[in-house]
Amino acid sequence: MKILVVDDMPLMRHVMLNMLRRLEYTDVSEATDGEQAIELLQATKFDLLITDLNMPKMNGQELIDKIRAELKQANLAVLVVTCDDNKQTVLNLISAQIDGMMVKPFTLNTLKRQLQLVFSRRDKPPQ
Template sequence: MKILVVDDMPLMRHVLINMLRQLDYKNVVEATDGLQALKLLRGQHFDLVITDLHMPKMDGVNLLDNIRSDEALSQLPVVMVTCEDSSDAVKQVIKAKVSGFIVKPFNMNVLSAQLNRFFFRD
């Protein structure tokens, strides 16, 4: 399973990637914003995207919109990670057809539960 982690905060990417590795997901690629993520997505195959909502250049909703409107990527699962608790923001993300939602702060159990929705593991 190949996972793309997208977050403009290096510490958050590091924490998320370490959690993924502890959960035995070893094939992880990182991007610093939605623009970089989109370039990677169009050049490589990924099984899942985990992205932050608020980022410069291209935020998580715009990235999600681009993924959903690209025929080659439209079925790719996307999990949004955010500290946003505004119902309007959450509704916007759901309307953009997000596959999963994780609210910061979160722990490994929360991440694992989200991943188990997409990957069946022995």
């Protein structure tokens, strides 16, 4: 299981990477923004993208839209992490074909449940 974590805040990336490792996901890469994520996605096949929504240069919504439209990676599972839980944001994300969403702050158990949901929707075992 190859996972890409995208967040502009180093502390949040560090927390996410540590949580994933605690859940025994070891093949994890990181990107600081959507532009760097696109470069990594073009070079490497990932099974899951975990992205923050609010980032400079290219936000999470733009990243997801670009992945779906230009990179033709409809099969890439996407889990969005955000502090924005208003109704319009959620509707926009649903229309962007995401597989899951977590609102910051979240716990290890929340991440574990979301990963189980994402993989159950994708018919892939969560490792």
